[in-house]
Amino acid sequence: MGGKGAVARLVLGQMATQALGTAVRLGVFDRIGPDERSAEALAGSLGTHPQATLRLLRALAGLQLLSETEPGAFRTTAAGDALRADTPGTMVAMARMFTDPVMLRGWDLLDESVRTGETTFDTVFGADFFGHLKEHPELSASFNEAMSQGTRLTAATVPHHYDFGRFHTLVNVGGRERTADDFAALCTAGGFGLRSVTPLPAPNIFQIVEASPA
Helix, strand or coil: CHHHHHHHHHHCHHHHHHHHHHHHHHCHHHHHCCCCEEHHHHHHHHCCCHHHHHHHHHHHHHCCCEEEEECCEEEECHHHHCCCCCCCCCCHHHHHHHCCHHHHHCCCCHHHHHHHCCCCHHHHHCCCHHHHHHHCHHHHHHHHHHHHHHHHHHHHHHHHCCCCCCCCCEEEEECCCCCHHHHHHHHHHCCEEEEEEEECCCCCCCEEEEEEEC
16 A cells, blocks of 8 residues: 555554553553453453453554454563563553553644644643643653653663764763663663763752763
8 A cells, every 4th residue: 555554554543542552551461461361351350341342452453462362362462562561671651651641632732833833732731741740740650650661762772773982971961750770771782881960950850961981
């Protein structure tokens, strides 16, 4: 289908996002675990409607997050394993955060933002993004965890595709959600040693991270 197929995937992508987010919030991948589970057994464990659960699981199989090993029975794929909380390097916090209804609704007025050049998150929620997080500690914790997972993913990927060797010093202004260990891992992968992590004075929530060749 070429270009048309690519357009179709983009247009329908929001459905995939909703299916993935629903599965993460329900705990589908954790409940299946390393074993095979039937849709009926999983519905009983989750307290969900059996037929609706089967349809969701088949949608996830279509997204290659699960495989249907026999009619009505499923196990996680390698991609689905990354959405289990007990998997090393899990991406479940990123998936939960970026499929959260708050994050999705934040895009509702994108057309208006493009017209005016103004942010519209506060129009939807009555506060800017970080103000909203401050008022919702559970969502803020999810955001912090998601950003930490993103940093670890970056640390495992970027140094293999970008040559940091021509630099003498790296300085990264990072947010509160990343730890010194997160930055140390990124620096080590890039051939640098972490020199310092300096929090900025309140009310700033940022910290300056400095590194130099190891």
